[in-house]
Structures are given as C-alpha cells and as structure tokens.
Amino acid sequence: MQIFQILNTQDTIISYAKKTIAEEAKAIAYLEELIDEEFSNAVETIHHSKGRVIITGIGKSAIIATKIVATMNSTGTPAVFMHAADAIHGDLGNILEDDIVICISKSGNTPEIKVLVPLIKSFKNTIIGITANKESFLGKEADYILHAFVEKEACPNNLAPTTSTTAQMVIGDALAVCLLHLQGFSSHDFAKYHPGGALGKKLYLRVSDITSRNEKPQVSPDSNINTVIVEMTEKRLGATAVTDNGTILGIITDGDLRRMLTTNTSFEGLTAKDIMSTDPKRIDDDAMAVDALEKLEENSISQLLAEKDGQYTGLIHIHDLIREGIL
Template identity: 55%
Template sequence: MNLVNNIIQTAKKVLKDEADAIARLADFIDESFKSCVESILQIKGRVVVTGVGKSANIATKIVATLNSTGTPALFMHAADAIHGDLGMIQPEDFVVCISKSGNTPEVKVLVPLLKRKGTRLAALVSNTDSYLAQHADFVLNAFVEREACPNNLAPTTSTTAALALGDALAVCLLEARGFSSSDFAVLHPGGSLGKRLYLKVDDIYGQNEAPCVNKSATLKEIIIEISSKRLGATAVVSDDSKDLIGIITDGDLRRMLNKYDSTEGIQALNIMTPSPLTIETDEYAVEALALMQERSITQLIVTKSGRYKGFVHLHDLLKEGLV
C-alpha cells in the first residue's frame, strides 16, 4: 500500500511541479519574445530549430507545430550542424537554439558559425547568463528552478517548459499571420482531424437513398418507403411543389400506434413532424454531427437552398471517423 501511495504522490508532484513551472513562464514573456516573433514574421526563409539531446527531441516537435500552423520550419541537430549540416541554413533563415544550460560544447561551436553567416538567432534557454543567451539576438526565457526528477538531473520540467514556450511562439505567429481553420485544413488533409476541417455534407449524403413521400401518402406507403430505404425515416413533401414540409421516423410510427385506435385512413400529414431540422449541403459534416448530438437523433434531412436532397445518417459520420 505504501508503494502504491508513493507512486501516486510522486506522479502528482511531477505534474504539479511541471504545471507550476509552465505557469511561471508567463512572467518571462517580454519585449525580446515580442521582437523575436516580429523578426520571424519578416523573414523570407524558414525557422530552423536546433538542439542537442532531449532539447533536440523538443526541437522536432516545435518544428512540427510551426509547419502545421503556417510557419515553414525544419530541424537541424546541433551536433550534425558542425559536421556538415550547417549547409542547410540559408541567409534568409532564422535559427532557434534550445538548450537548458546554454553552455553545451556543440552550441558553443555552432553559435559563432551562425553569427558568421549573418543568421538571426533566438536562444530558448533556462540560463539567461549562458554563452548562448549572451550571443543571441533574442532570448526566450524558459527558466525552471529544478527538474521534476528527484535527483534534479533528468530533463523533465525543463523540456516541458521549452515545449510550452515553443507552442507560445507558434501560436503567436499563427495569430499574427491570420492563419485560419481553412488554412489548417489545407495542411491537415489526412485522418479524422483533417476530415473535421474539410469534409462537407455534400461529400457524404449522396451515398444514401433519399426516402420521400407526399403528404397524402398512406400508412402502407410510408412503411414501405422507410423500410426499403433503410434510414429509419422519410421526408414528407407537398403534393404539388414537392417542398419539404415534414419528416416521419420509425419513432413517429410507434407513437402513432399508441395515439390511434385505428390506422385506417391515416396519411403522412397526420403523423409527420412538421418543420424538421435540416442541414445544407455546403455545411461541414462536423456541424451535422454536432446537431445530431445536441438533439439526440441519428439522421438529418439534407437540403440545398431549402430544397430536399436526401439524408445524412450518424453511421455515415462514424464511417468517416468523425465520431
């Protein structure tokens, strides 16, 4: 039991320590951070993010975030840079170097080479008195008092802080560029995330039948239409203009049986739900999902400029991975 309690307490302490460290970073956002963002916005090249060890791992994630939010970026390992990879950096690029101490040997070799190329340099460091910070054009202060590791050795809190500061940098650039959800969709076409951003109702409803009866349809005609089209519902349209006037679901049929002693003479007009909830073909599929979840329903009538087109079903959205 003591071992279990110790595990739980240790895990909670790590999370609290790292959360507190990230919260304190807000106090370090200053004019240097602002100037760094403004400088990146002006470059014609890419943001090159570099580091050694665990900082290199954080750098790769920051590069991925920058690329996915509209800022072209690439990763360069600091050790590889001084053995040939420095050639990937062009004069119009901007370098962000991540290092907790700011004094690692690879960084000390790399910085003069970058300055010689005339490359703008930002230091993302915990030690603002370090060699890296003193020779950088901009300092992104990621100071942490200690690591979450009980020995204060394993990079834990420091890497989390660096990652969070990198996110702050990426989001500031995103907002400054006016990067929209549509832009995001262009860069994320794959997977459920991409589909949420680009898939429209028009892309999926056409694979279904379009059950439809007029308002004077008999009960038999209604049941046949619902059963044959296998969507659990049918649209009801006016006899003359074919305008959408209602919907009948299999639930409406069950309620009808409780309401009427005799089903003779019952028409669609008697049991339909008027003015049904609809969604336009040019709406995003995720909006259809939100409406279904909000109303606890499994299908929506699809319209185009108010005219009946068909149905989109919850199963369609499941199949596309939106749920």
C-alpha cells in the same frame, strides 16, 4: 498488513506526483520574470522575417523542438525541425537565406551546438537561443537569448530532463502565441490547418458533404406501407422522404411508424401520404453542417431533409454529426 502497505504505496506515489507538479509549476512561474525586451525583439524578428523558422536541438531538446515546430505550423508560422546532429552531417542544406534558426539547449554547451552555431553564423542567419545558461556558448553566440532557467530538475537525482524540457516547451508556446497575435491569426485560420479536426469541420463541413455519402431514402406518396418499411430498413437512416418528382412532400420516421401501429389495427390499404408528417424540417444542401446541428437541436429531432433548388438531395441524421465530431 497488506492493505496498509498498499495504502502507504498509494500515498507515496501521490506525494511524488504532487511534488513533481509543484516543482515544475514553480519553475514555469519563474519564467514570467525572465520575459524581457530580448524576447520581444526575437518575436518581432520572426514576425518580420521573409523566411521560415528552423528549430534544432539534441536529445530531449530535439523532441521539444519538434513540438514547437508543430505548434508554430498550426498557428501560422512556417517552421521546420532540424536535428542538431544531422545538421552537421548534411542537413544544413535545409537552411535558406532568410530563415531564422532557433537552437534549444539546456546547457548551451553541447558539442553539437558548439559546432553548429558557428556554421549557421557563417551563413548570416539570425540565431535565437533557448537555454537555461545565458553564460554558455550558445548564450554568448546567439543573436537573441530566450532564458529558460530552471533551478533544478524534478528528477530526484537532478539528471533526467524534466523541469528544463517543460520550461523549453513553455517558452516555445509563448513564442507561438505572441506570433499568433501579431499575425491576427483567427479560429478560421486555425481551421484551415486542421480541416480534419472538430473546429475545421464546424467551419468547413457542409450538409452536402454528408448527404453525398449517405443513402437517399425516398418513396412516393402512394407507396404502400410495406414499401416504406423496406426503404427505411435498407437505407438505415431511421426515416424516408416522401417525394413527387423530386419535390419534398413529407417525411416518415420511425416514430410515425410506431404511431401508425398504435392507432391502426391493420395498415392494409394505408400509403405513405396517410402517415407522413407534412411540412418537415429541411435545410439547404449548401448549408454548413453545424447549422444542421443547430436546427436539429432547436426542434428536438433526429433527421433533416436536405434540398437544393427545391429538389430533394438527401437526409442528414444527428448520428452523422456525432460521427464527424461536430456534436
């Protein structure tokens, strides 16, 4: 009986989840029919504006506004969030002469919006409204209306903002993407605003950024095996360069040590030059880290020696690239 109840509960939960997704998907699909010349004109107005985009709302719409602001800022459209309640208590000072204000409100008739919109109009700033009700106060007073109509909320009581906030977010995404295209915003531009993200690191992180933080294992060609093992153990990069006055002669890896142990009953008298791999794979210290990854993968190796002007500068390990999120 208990197992039956659990299965029945699981079926009910899955059913509710699928119904919610289906209802929101239907509402979002309908938005496509509402994209018209008014939307296009609003996008063109923002694109040609010399100011920023100020986005405001109340309640859940304010939360959506913050997300749209974040999306615009990361895609090349300067945007600022202004809470509608705070705006009528001093934050109107955020709005500059050339700024465009986007007001988000499902009903378009909230008290804060009714107070705020006339004040913005008195400043002569352009107002773009995102609302489900074109006949609302916001719908009639805004210079441009982006219609985010939804038939009903996914909430079974048709009360909690669910479908409507999803629709608002999608309209915001559509705005941001259209502006992105008009500006010719590229992946390189995106990386400028996301230097800490994986894409930013792929485009900007250099080998030197990694080697400068790593230990710099190196031994001379005449170093004994004990010295080699200690150097590799202390520097913890699984390898060491063999150098002579800074010039790379070879590399010794964990694999080289294992092969030495299988081919020699004693390593007394052996030196670094006896077991090193000559002509090791190397990369310029100024090269991009993503190029180092490509070279590591092409040669099925874990370490690369970095050099600058013929001088050894450090070692880069594939784990470094994994840690940085490049792989």
